[in-house]
Amino acid sequence: MERREGISKLLGRELYIDDVPMDRGLWGATVRSPSPRGRIREVRFSPDVNWDEFVVVDHRDIPGENHVWLIESDQPVLAADSVRHVHEPVVLLAHHSREMVHRAVRSVEVIVDPAPPVLDFRLPPGADGIQHGTDNVFSHIVIRKGDVDAALADAPVVIEGTYETGAQEHVYLENQGMVAWIDGDVVVVKGSLQCPYYVHAALTHGLGRAEDRVRVIQSPTGGGFGGKEEYPSVLALHVALLALKAGAPVKMIYDRPEDMAATTKRHPAWIRHRTGVDLDGRLLAQAVEVVFDGGAYVTLSPVVLSRGLIHAGGPYACDNVRIDGRAVLTNSVPFGAFRGFGAPQTIFAVERQMDKIAEELGMDPVELRRMNLIREGQSTATGQIIRDGADRLEVLDRALDLSAYREKQEEHARFNAAHEDLRRGVGLSTYFHGAGFTGGGEVHLSSVAKVEARPDGRIEVLTSNIEMGQGTLTIFTQIASESLGLEPDDVVIAEADTFRVPNSGPTVASRTVMVVGRLIEKACADLVAKLGDSDLRGPDLKQAIVDWYRKHSGGVLDGAARYEPPPGTSWDEDSYRGDAYGAFAWGACVVEVEVDLRTLGTRVLDVVAVQEVGKVLNELLARGQIQGGVVQAIGWALMEECVWSDGAMVNNQLTNYMIPTSDDVPPIRVDFLEAPYAHGTGGAKGIGELPVDGPAPAVAAAIEAATGTHPRVIPVTPERLMELYDGA
């Protein structure tokens, strides 16, 4: 079927938030902290500016609670007495002229009495660095299975390895942007966002308003990747505060440097593995320590950590596991949600560790994985028994076949012997990704989806899940039209407007199709049942709807469904035991690289990504998700490096923060295996994040095969490889 918004995007007709014209509106801008930590002594407004022309907002103008509603209430909407990171918002300005307001930002000086900042998350903070609790630890989680210490003591071989991954910027095409206006006694905020009800909750708390006096509308969103999960709550509060004080519409659009410097990124990670194995390579014990840099405020770090830890043992069976992880404070711009949500970091580490184990045992890394991959009936680190009918060995074998892995190894031996400057290598990773919220998250969300029939027989789907380029509008249309036997044109997807759509949860965690799609199916069934004949479909259904409206003047025919957990699942948050996710998707990735020993540049020559994601509902969209995720992971592995100074990104422009272009990635070969998941829409499991988990360790393994170096830290830039490779 045709992509719903495809033509309007192709023709440039889609109106993103900055394209929406404003009558009588003001432009908003943000004055930020120049300092990573300290007390605000003074905010000095230059006498050269006529401040009467400006709307000026600071923390005293906040009608509700001065914090951004999320897991903890530590992050202020606007700094009051002190700052904890460079670029922390302190004052907001608005003016009729965009140029004037941006110029005025430079005429406000935030003077900070500095305190010593904590900048390296890997080191324990000094006494004068403590800013959260007694130890700066935002969250500490331990997953325990079996007896790790005893198993390590008994293991014939214990192998240690330490791994690090860097921050990553989302680089969504559309920067963060919002408009706010006042409609009667309702504050309306419209903008680029993933989670309308997160923004709604943040506004009710921060503005101290009743739920029905705050309205949030999503505008067409040019990419999110998690970057528009929690940050839009901050921007929504800012733009709403300005609009309330101005009594006029206000628009705030970040430019690229501001967006890159001031908004969230993927958590940097430090991970240490101690693995006990027997001489055949069987995993006996996995002891894993994980530290994530949380940045200056808690934001989503505890849940990012949680997902990271659950994936930290990899898709392998091991009887004795201890995964001990912390997310810690630094005086850096807060880190946040990013596609994969902690799992790409921990999977990078465990996959590199598997390669290290193979090397130390003199084993083939493929066979080591084959031996240890979870079999049907075995359990994960949290004790979740995997019984999903998926064949993880077949996923591995398909990737080996499709990539001609063995043939490539032989071919590379010949190629490398014949070349002075060039080296080729191939690397592999196997991985998994849990779809939907972790543990009891989906139960807690208790999502609701609705469908509403229109008098002409069409069906409108109402959810708070949004399109951001990944295909929500199309796949929801497909799900509703297929479950009702209607044409795609008979399905309308409602704008994500909190005045109209129920809370079906955020558009995150690979949950949209698997969880919300299922609710749409059930809501459709609920609607049809109200017509008295559950078998009605297609033209008959349409006619029945038209007839219903003729009889029920003024009525509304609708259907709804609320989330229910799959039967037989259980999760204990305190002990971190049980069924962490309704389902895991499984993947294997093979990457071939060529390294130029004279420049130490790495080119990716071939990528094969094979995955088992339950049933594939729309192959074109699914392939797009895999390919896009692979590209993002290649960028993270090879070139995307955030450079920091005082906890702020200083290469915050696209001329020196490099993302891959189409010339940097080969055609990505994608294949699917299908083992339908009983509780997902049409058998589907989540797909959005899985593809980001596998490529980075496979890239590093391929570089290792090519050069004999052991990349443990990404990105593997030429400089970093030069340090590892002496003979350049």
Added chain:
Amino acid sequence: MAVIRDMMPAFELFRPVSVDDALQLMARHGEAAWALAGGLDTFDWLKDRIKRPEAVIDLGAISEMRGITADRGGLTIGAMTTLTEVATSPEVVESFSLLSMAAFHVATPQIRNQGTIGGNVAQDTRCWYYRGGWPCYRAGGNICYAAAPKAMNREHCILGAKRCVAVNPSDTAPALIALDAQMVIRSAGGERVVAAEDFFMSPAVDITRMTVLEPDELLTEIRIPETWSRARFYFEKVRDRQSWDFSLVTVASAMRMSGGRVQDARIVVNGVAPRPVRVTEAESVLIGSPANESIGLAAGEAAIRRAKPLRHNDFKRPLMRNLIRRAIRGQEA
């Protein structure tokens, strides 16, 4: 951070159809004039509101400045010829493929379709402190932010820095120097011809300019002499990704062989100094020797002997050495 984007300050726009008219306008507006070619360097400056010219003179309608003509075994290339035209011209590809390769390495197809060879050689530096509007030496201030102790200077100079450590970003410039091209410069007062090697300005001479062009002058055409026609060429540009990226180090070379030995050679690097540099140290090692791996290495070592890396760009030394070595030996099959 505080730079204002997406809006241009107001200016008067002129669109002359002849070089003479353009030169009259340049003379009339002097320092307030801004010559616009493909616009790729210009619009960044204007949108960022860092440069605020009063009169923008769009050269796009001057047909006499565009095109490639064969000329006594050499070529004359109008300054407004697009990079795509240069890269794909049969005359260039046949006799001076070095220039074709260089033009082909600029940015992206879209940018090559719009960008001109004149603009490519005359463009300003990409030092991001300077481009970000910081009041550095080059912008008339009294500090170089890129050389400060905590500065980010991975992309900057290892050679020839004088207060400013920014590098020349042009991909075609080193090729033109290797080919001994002549730059034809006109003003209302007349014409002068400068060797490509002398066209680029050292900050030791004038820190605010990248080229010898005076405010009232235009680069109108580039003449490539027959001298290096169909010589042995080598071009390699190392960058962080394969497209849409400025050079970290580039080498462009032309060699004439005779009896298995190098009879004459010009080796030029860019991305390492404020101006593209002809590496005479390497050339003198090379001339009279066979073009092999060990001579290449010796020439490369000679070339970097005077290099002084900054905090974050020590990698450019082995990179420059290795590229010169490879230029001499040639690419592996």
